[in-house]
Amino acid sequence: MRRLFSLEFTFSKRLLGLTLVVVGLLGNAALVALDVIRQSDQGIGPAQRAGMIALSVGVVLGLTLIPLGRAKA
DSSP: OTGGGSTTOOOBHHHHHHHHHHHHHHHHHHHHHHHHHHTOTTOSOHHHHHHHHHHHHHHHHHHHHGGGTTSBO
């Protein structure tokens, strides 16, 4: 954690990819949970669908960055 706040710290492509994957998966889970909690008969609306698509694109992008390793992002 100390290294994270260092002046020499830079994001690697792997760390950026992992961050995108985690945020995308948690965001999609939160949107599904929100829909379950609300219990409306309408289901997932257009704004939620757009958010889920954007988060899913982030997950796919993150998965492509992970194998690139420790190169600077």
